[in-house]
Amino acid sequence: MRFYLxxxxxxxxxxxxxxxxxxxxxxxxxxxxxxxxxxxxSAKGPVTPAARHAIELLxxxxxxxxxxxxxxEYLVKVFHGDLGVSVTYYPATVSSIIGQTLPWTISxxxxxxxxxxxxxxxxxxxxxxxxxxxxxxxxxVTTMFQSIPYFWLALILVYLLSSRLSLFPLFGxxxxxxxxxxxxxxxxxxxxxxxxxxxxxxxxxSVGGWILGMRNMMVATLSEDYILTAEAKGLTSRRIMTTYxxxxxxxxxxxxxxxxxxxxxxxxxxxxxxxxxxxxxSALLNAVQNNDxxxxxxxxxxxxxxxxxxxxxxxxxYAIIDPRTRARA
Amino acid sequence: MFLTSQRKRTRRGVTTATLLAATAxxxxxxxxxxxxxxxxxxxxxxTVFNGAxxxxxxxxxxxxxxxxxxxxxxxxxxxxxxNLASTAAPKPELGTTYKWNSDGTRLTITTRAGVKxxxxxxxxxxDVAYTFNLIHKSPALNTSGLNATASTTGxxxxxxxxxxTSFTQEAQxxxxxxxxxxxxxxxxxDPAKDINANxxxxxxxxxxxxxxESYSLTKNTDYWQAGEPQxxxxxxxxxxTADAAAGALLAGQxxxxxxxxxxxxxxxxxxxxxxxxxTPALTTSLFTCSNTNLGCTGPQTDPAVRQAIYYAIDRxxxxxxxxxxxxVPASPTMLLPARDQAWIANPANVTAPQVANPSKATSILxxxxxxxxxDGIYQKNGQRVSLTVQVVAGYSDYxxxxxxxxxxxxxxxIELKSTxxxxxxxxxxxxxxxxxxxxxxxxxGASSNPNFTYQRxxxxxxxxxxxxxxxxxxxxxxxxxxxxAAVATAAxxxxxxxxxxxxxxxxKEIVRDLPYIPIYVNSTLTEFNTTNAVGWPSNTNxxxxxxxxxxxxxxxxxxxxxPAK
Numbered sequence: 001m002r003f004y005l006x007x008x009x010x011x012x013x014x015x016x017x018x019x020x021x022x023x024x025x026x027x028x029x030x031x032x033x034x035x036x037x038x039x040x041x042s043a044k045g046p047v048t049p050a051a052r053h054a055i056e057l058l059x060x061x062x063x064x065x066x067x068x069x070x071x072x073e074y075l076v077k078v079f080h081g082d083l084g085v086s087v088t089y090y091p092a093t094v095s096s097i098i099g100q101t102l103p104w105t106i107s108x109x110x111x112x113x114x115x116x117x118x119x120x121x122x123x124x125x126x127x128x129x130x131x132x133x134x135x136x137x138x139x140x141v142t143t144m145f146q147s148i149p150y151f152w153l154a155l156i157l158v159y160l161l162s163s164r165l166s167l168f169p170l171f172g173x174x175x176x177x178x179x180x181x182x183x184x185x186x187x188x189x190x191x192x193x194x195x196x197x198x199x200x201x202x203x204x205x206s207v208g209g210w211i212l213g214m215r216n217m218m219v220a221t222l223s224e225d226y227i228l229t230a231e232a233k234g235l236t237s238r239r240i241m242t243t244y245x246x247x248x249x250x251x252x253x254x255x256x257x258x259x260x261x262x263x264x265x266x267x268x269x270x271x272x273x274x275x276x277x278x279x280x281x282s283a284l285l286n287a288v289q290n291n292d293x294x295x296x297x298x299x300x301x302x303x304x305x306x307x308x309x310x311x312x313x314x315x316x317x318y319a320i321i322d323p324r325t326r327a328r329a
Numbered sequence: 330m331f332l333t334s335q336r337k338r339t340r341r342g343v344t345t346a347t348l349l350a351a352t353a354x355x356x357x358x359x360x361x362x363x364x365x366x367x368x369x370x371x372x373x374x375x376t377v378f379n380g381a382x383x384x385x386x387x388x389x390x391x392x393x394x395x396x397x398x399x400x401x402x403x404x405x406x407x408x409x410x411x412n413l414a415s416t417a418a419p420k421p422e423l424g425t426t427y428k429w430n431s432d433g434t435r436l437t438i439t440t441r442a443g444v445k446x447x448x449x450x451x452x453x454x455x456d457v458a459y460t461f462n463l464i465h466k467s468p469a470l471n472t473s474g475l476n477a478t479a480s481t482t483g484x485x486x487x488x489x490x491x492x493x494t495s496f497t498q499e500a501q502x503x504x505x506x507x508x509x510x511x512x513x514x515x516x517x518x519d520p521a522k523d524i525n526a527n528x529x530x531x532x533x534x535x536x537x538x539x540x541x542e543s544y545s546l547t548k549n550t551d552y553w554q555a556g557e558p559q560x561x562x563x564x565x566x567x568x569x570t571a572d573a574a575a576g577a578l579l580a581g582q583x584x585x586x587x588x589x590x591x592x593x594x595x596x597x598x599x600x601x602x603x604x605x606x607x608t609p610a611l612t613t614s615l616f617t618c619s620n621t622n623l624g625c626t627g628p629q630t631d632p633a634v635r636q637a638i639y640y641a642i643d644r645x646x647x648x649x650x651x652x653x654x655x656x657v658p659a660s661p662t663m664l665l666p667a668r669d670q671a672w673i674a675n676p677a678n679v680t681a682p683q684v685a686n687p688s689k690a691t692s693i694l695x696x697x698x699x700x701x702x703x704d705g706i707y708q709k710n711g712q713r714v715s716l717t718v719q720v721v722a723g724y725s726d727y728x729x730x731x732x733x734x735x736x737x738x739x740x741x742x743i744e745l746k747s748t749x750x751x752x753x754x755x756x757x758x759x760x761x762x763x764x765x766x767x768x769x770x771x772x773x774g775a776s777s778n779p780n781f782t783y784q785r786x787x788x789x790x791x792x793x794x795x796x797x798x799x800x801x802x803x804x805x806x807x808x809x810x811x812x813x814a815a816v817a818t819a820a821x822x823x824x825x826x827x828x829x830x831x832x833x834x835x836x837k838e839i840v841r842d843l844p845y846i847p848i849y850v851n852s853t854l855t856e857f858n859t860t861n862a863v864g865w866p867s868n869t870n871x872x873x874x875x876x877x878x879x880x881x882x883x884x885x886x887x888x889x890x891x892p893a894k
Contacts (some may be wrong), residue, residue, distance in 0.1 A: 057521075
């Protein structure tokens with residue numbers, strides 16, 4: 001019990017530290033949301049000098065307020081679930097922007113991460129089991145794909161599969177001329193179709209790491225005595241591979257997987273930019289470009305929560321799976 | 330600061346667009362058959378990309394700084410339309426005639442009869458008066474500094490009474506104010522913050538559906554101009570990068586967009602249905618922090634150095650290497666040579682020199698007391714003529730222009746260094762005057778009157794280095810009593826001849842002092858697909874400024890389009 005309590009206290013402190021950094025870091029950035037809104041406004045037509053005053057009034061930008069009282073106000077608001085109003089998408093609230101974009105990102109990047117993990121573990125297990133066979137050729141190929149800059153790989157695939165062969169759509173999250181977002185069959189089908197290529201690029205560029213890690217762990221595990229025992233008992237090689245070797249070899253990858261699930265929210269900016277995907281990554285990019293403190297803080301909060309949550313989960317899972325981590329030296 | 334955020338959107342992807350430009354060349358032969366046309370015999374639809382990126386936030390409130398672009402011009406209409414692509418007189422929209430009194434304090438406008446709001450209510454002069462009074466009494470809505478009260482003197486006549494002589498407000502009032510219905514807005518409690526999700530306007534289109542990924546407008550069947558509009562549906566989409574936009578254009582999924590695409594000529598070569606038009610309007614310039622009295626430091630505070638730079642750069646070369654060959658000559662008066670020739674007093678000042686004149690540059694520097702140092706760079710009182718120019722990282726055309734200028738200026742003994750900044754940092758430095766040189770452009774005003782450009786030279790629009798100057802104001806920190814007096818005198822009259830005499834004084838001063846050093850008038854490329862609709866603006870028929878991001882002009886273009894046969 002003492003172990004769990006320690007963990008919880010640690011995470012509460014980490015959460016507070018993250019919230020505090022979250023508050024201060026955006027404010028160290030150069031620029032001012034009023035200026036940026038003015039330049040956005042001038043993109044649609046002429047702007048007169050009086051516009052600055054009007055926009056300051058509108059946004060209620062009050063930079064004269066001391067920083068510690070802004071900080072306190074921020075903490076109070078966060079715990080009330082009030083993330084403020086976005087400057088970029090004014091007058092929409094930060095919560096509504098996150099609510100609109102998060103489901104897209106979670107379903108695309110989340111599904112892609114899970115597919116990549118399962119595929120990588122499966123192939124890695126086979127490659128480790130049959131080491132020296134043709135399956136080992138997978139390693140250089142997949143790690144090469146992982147080392148290619150992601151945006152480049154994605155652009156090449158868009159060019160080949162979308163532009164050239166017209167197999168996939170060029171951009172977007174679903175067919176905007178078809179069914180509106182909702183729980184209709186037509187919409188889900190079009191969302192799946194539009195998500196396939198982005199997901200494919202993520203899988204191709206990340207599967208190499210899982211294969212490599214799993215294969216090497218398999219090789220190490222296969223030299224253990226209990227594998228020899230299992231073979232001596234005359235178990236089928238399939239059973240040895242999956243339940244004896246694979247189950248033990250997957251442990252380190254599993255914790256890596258939980259952490260990468262935590263980063264699902266954060267790691268999607270480039271994917272969403274290349275495919276014009278309507279997710280939270282492009283919202284974050286827009287927020288940064290517009291000095292939109294509230295939206296940045298809101299998205300960072302979501303990222304922080306998901307990373308901390310995933311880590312907490314792994315800590316607890318490990319304590320259950322491996323009792324050694326609980327024992328005090 | 331004009332149009333800079335537009336630049337950001339369309340050019341963010343230009344570094345990677347090189348790939349696309351190359352790939353699209355190969356694609357052009359293959360994908361033309363994959364065009365997806367949504368037009369059928371009965372309905373016509375066009376798709377517009379106006380620079381929107383990421384999630385779209387619903388906002389059709391014309392008073393909000395973040396309203397969606399078709400709000401102005403497509404859903405709501407102005408009284409008159411000012412075509413910035415030409416010198417044509419304002420075109421009547423909701424207004425039919427207007428008249429100033431002699432001292433410019435009273436503006437009488439006749440409004441159009443027989444116009445209906447899209448909810449069926451009639452439009453009257455009372456709506457116009459309500460609009461201006463609402464702006465005047467709500468500081469948060471008053472982005473133009475309007476200082477006038479309005480009253481109706483008949484069902485179709487409205488009178489605006491200004492506190493001071495306000496000829497210069499004309500274009501803002503008549504051409505840049507969306508007229509809203511009183512019967513709806515009088516019930517809105519906070520007009521500054523409402524998102525106006527069901528906009529009721531007089532324009533050629535009304536809102537049909539909205540999602541955060543795209544929205545579409547449908548034809549206003551009761552539109553006051555008979556036979557217009559003809560296209561049934563207009564869909565607006567959001568794309569993340571210039572790459573995606575170019576891909577969508579070539580695949581026939583976008584009918585109208587404005588983006589600078591390198592090699593555009595080759596790109597569209599295999600696509601007979603894709604055309605483009607180039608309407609250069611923004612003068613790319615080196616802004617200099619010019620005034621030591623307001624805190625500027627560096628060699629560029631000496632007019633001789635600015636003149637030397639002006640003569641030392643080879644603009645033909647710059648256009649070829651950085652402007653894609655689409656730019657046109659700029660004028661040292663900062664007006665547009667093609668459009669504003671009538672306003673330029675001295676014919677010698679219509680265009681800046683197109684080739685470098687190194688001997689003139691060096692003789693200017695030597696006459697001002699500069700001597701060449703051992704490193705080949707001029708110096709005076711121990712200060713080397715070494716300048717730093719700030720530019721936004723990712724504005725690839727600006728960056729290549731700077732590298733060309735660096736070698737050209739080195740040849741005449743001026744050192745140019747560049748520093749690449751994020752857009753926000755660059756923007757902040759510019760408004761605060763924390764730069765020696767900054768690469769930016771002088772944009773469009775509400776009308777083609779030079780007043781809008783010359784406000785950038787007025788002392789009233791600047792402030793000390795370290796303080797924020799007025800938006801689109803005098804970032805160069807230039808201050809010259811002669812210019813201030815002439816700009817003020819020109820603003821107090823409505824007589825073009827008298828204005829021109831004053832602007833001649835301004836031009837004489839600024840051509841000599843060059844607080845903004847013109848490079849070229851940069852291209853504004855707009856791409857069209859004629860598969861679904863025809864009647865787009867062309868180089869010979871610029872009935873509107875064609876850029877897809879331009880408010881007001883969008884409504885004019887959409888009205889003029891016809892379904893393709």
